[in-house]
Each structure stands twice: as structure tokens, then as C-alpha cells.
Amino acid sequence: MVIISKYIIICFGLFFVLAGLLMLFAPKKANAILRKAGSTNFINYAEISIRMIPAIALIIYSNYSKYPDIFKIFGWFMLLTSFVLYFVPRQLHHSFSVKAADILKPKYFQLISPFAVIIGMVIIYSVI
Numbered sequence: 001m002v003i004i005s006k007y008i009i010i011c012f013g014l015f016f017v018l019a020g021l022l023m024l025f026a027p028k029k030a031n032a033i034l035r036k037a038g039s040t041n042f043i044n045y046a047e048i049s050i051r052m053i054p055a056i057a058l059i060i061y062s063n064y065s066k067y068p069d070i071f072k073i074f075g076w077f078m079l080l081t082s083f084v085l086y087f088v089p090r091q092l093h094h095s096f097s098v099k100a101a102d103i104l105k106p107k108y109f110q111l112i113s114p115f116a117v118i119i120g121m122v123i124i125y126s127v128i
Contacts (some may be wrong), residue, residue: 001060008057009065009127016120023113027106035101038093048085055079066126 023030038044058075062068085093 002064005057005061006064006127008054009061010124012054012057013120013123013127016116016123018120020113020116020118020120023109023116027109027113030109031101031104031106034104035098037097038090038095039097041090044090044093045086048082052079052082055082061127064127071126 019030022033036043037047055075055078058071059079062071062075065071
């Protein structure tokens with residue numbers, strides 16, 4: 001289970017890196033994706049369920065990582081907020097993502113994209 005968790009976390013880090021690159025080179029596409037969060041029952045519950053996978057992996061692998069406390073806290077935070085989101089009405093979740101997309105103009109996505117890449121690289125570094 002620990003080895004599987006390691007590879008899930010590496011994929012999670014790659015997701016951050018790729019999301020950062022998308023935000024940098026295709027910020028309008030990143031904004032459109034954010035706008036879709038919670039837009040349908042399938043997207044809403046798939047999004048919440050899928051984020052539980054790296055959350056559990058972070059918790060399982062925390063003692064083997066370079067930053068065990070951070071992994072544990074971040075993993076539990078992701079897991080608990082996922083459970084909370086199951087009970088938040090889908091329309092409220094979608095409304096929040098649309099408002100966030102309205103605030104985060106494409107140029108802002110480009111400005112924050114390096115942070116996503118750095119976070120992804122730190123996550124990967126933490127497990128290799």
C-alpha cells in the first residue's frame with residue numbers, strides 16, 4: 001500500500017506541474033475548467049471522490065516522506081474537506097467556482113502558475 005501511495009503522490013505532483021503549465025500557456029482554458037467545477041452531479045462527485053485518492057495517499061505515505069507532518073496535515077485537510085463537500089449543495093459549489101473564475105482573470109492564472117509548478121515539484125521531491 002505504501003508503494004502505491006508513493007506513485008499516487010508522484011502523479012499528484014505531476015498534476016500540479018501540468019496544471020501550472022496549463023495556467024501559464026492556456027489560461028483561458030484553465031479558467032473554463034475552474035468554471036465547470038460542480039456544474040453537474042457527475043463532475044461534482046467525481047471531483048470530490050478523485051481528490052480523496054491523493055489525500056489518503058498523503059496520509060499513508062506521510063511517515064516515509066521528507067515532510068511527514070505537512071503530508072499528514074495536508075492529507076487529512078483534503079480528506080475532511082472532501083467529506084464536507086459531499087454535503088454542500090452542488091449548486092453552491094458550482095456558484096463558488098464560477099465566482100472564483102470571474103475573479104481569476106487569465107492574467108492572474110499566469111501570475112500564479114509558477115506556484116502550482118513549484119508545489120508540484122516539492123511534492124514529487126518529498127517522496128523520491
